[in-house]
Amino acid sequence: xxxxxxxxxIVGRGGVQLVAxxxxxxxxxxxxxxxxRELLAPTGIAFAAPEGGFRELDRPALWVVAAxxxxxxxxxxRAVDPGYPSARLxxxxxxxxxVIWLLxxxxxxxxxxxxxxxxxxxxxxxxxxxxxxxxxxxxxxxxDGSNALPIVPLPQLGIQAEQALARGEPISISLERIERALPxxxxxLEAGMxxxxxxxxxxxxxxxxxxxxxxxxxxxxxxxxxxxxxxxxAVLLRDGRPVFYSDERAGLFGRPFRLRKFRTMRRxxxxxxxxxxxxxxxxxPAFKVVGDPRITPLGRTLRRFSLDELPQLFDVxxxxxxxxxxxxxxxxxxxxxxxxxxLRLTVRPGVTGLWQVRRRVDTSFExxxxxxxxxxxxxxxxxxxxIVIQTVRVVLAGRGV
Numbered sequence: 355x356x357x358x359x360x361x362x363x364i365v366g367r368g369g370v371q372l373v374a375x376x377x378x379x380x381x382x383x384x385x386x387x388x389x390x391r392e393l394l395a396p397t398g399i400a401f402a403a404p405e406g407g408f409r410e411l412d413r414p415a416l417w418v419v420a421a422x423x424x425x426x427x428x429x430x431x432r433a434v435d436p437g438y439p440s441a442r443l444x445x446x447x448x449x450x451x452x453v454i455w456l457l458x459x460x461x462x463x464x465x466x467x468x469x470x471x472x473x474x475x476x477x478x479x480x481x482x483x484x485x486x487x488x489x490x491x492x493x494x495x496x497x498d499g500s501n502a503l504p505i506v507p508l509p510q511l512g513i514q515a516e517q518a519l520a521r522g523e524p525i526s527i528s529l530e531r532i533e534r535a536l537p538x539x540x541x542x543l544e545a546g547m548x549x550x551x552x553x554x555x556x557x558x559x560x561x562x563x564x565x566x567x568x569x570x571x572x573x574x575x576x577x578x579x580x581x582x583x584x585x586x587x588a589v590l591l592r593d594g595r596p597v598f599y600s601d602e603r604a605g606l607f608g609r610p611f612r613l614r615k616f617r618t619m620r621r622x623x624x625x626x627x628x629x630x631x632x633x634x635x636x637x638x639p640a641f642k643v644v645g646d647p648r649i650t651p652l653g654r655t656l657r658r659f660s661l662d663e664l665p666q667l668f669d670v671x672x673x674x675x676x677x678x679x680x681x682x683x684x685x686x687x688x689x690x691x692x693x694x695x696x697l698r699l700t701v702r703p704g705v706t707g708l709w710q711v712r713r714r715v716d717t718s719f720e721x722x723x724x725x726x727x728x729x730x731x732x733x734x735x736x737x738x739x740x741i742v743i744q745t746v747r748v749v750l751a752g753r754g755v
Contacts, residue, residue: 374561381421391410455483596617614669669705680699
């Protein structure tokens, strides 16, 4: 099968947008279908709303099934799309997925409210879903970066394997070496190709993590608003302007973003950083000077309790950072990375992370790298929540530097 006629898995931002779009399509199909029948379809035709004052939008079962459909539709798409989410998905697969959704939604409606069990309603919903999903994928094709991926031919399988195939005997190809070498590989066989994504969260996982980030960071901003205000006032009165320090850091996949903190160093400290590189106590491409002479007395207190990092919560809400993830690297550190070090950039940098709650201070970049890759490999919502709880404990203990 040629690449153009198959699916092309998307794992980056486009994949997250496709999954989010499918969730919205799934949850809105039935209410839109009911509303369209009630307002637009004339009475007496097959798709018209029931007569006699029966309003489908007033039935609780419609909204319950609509909520379930937010999961049913992505699951139906996953059943027909091995590389879900894919932009280049054949129309026939979308139609098959809409039939799967139709059967599941019809069954759920029948169980919850037999009076609502209208074939025309669910059929119209399935048509809306198929049309909207096709349009979503057509729009996503322009941003599909899969064509930029390196394409390599399958290497020779070896004499023994080639002879077995020639005799009509099956063989198995072990991917154990790849799975051992990468922290969280995603391997997909589709469109006559093997797609290998080295260590990224799936679009569904990234979407769940993003929702968790926005909810928790927003809640923390509201709860800590007085602390943020008092800290800003303290910096202004004690050390003067600017209150905030901003610096370009390496974000997701190494893309630069501007990180903001409360200023903890004297003015002009950035210009002194290059001269202090030789004094860095961290081996490898990471900068850390214990007892940094540029830090102000107030700055040491802020760093001890991690108060300087509170503005990063706004970076989390804006999508530049995650609440939990690897420590954001400076661009001068990124310039010294080996290729293997870039694996830690396959998730958004975090305000806190596994390394921070385990060690807080460590002179080995390789140890930090190991902790970051372990975090990527083990990622789950529960791990993020555990790290957030541990961060509160570490901050209250005043173990920052």
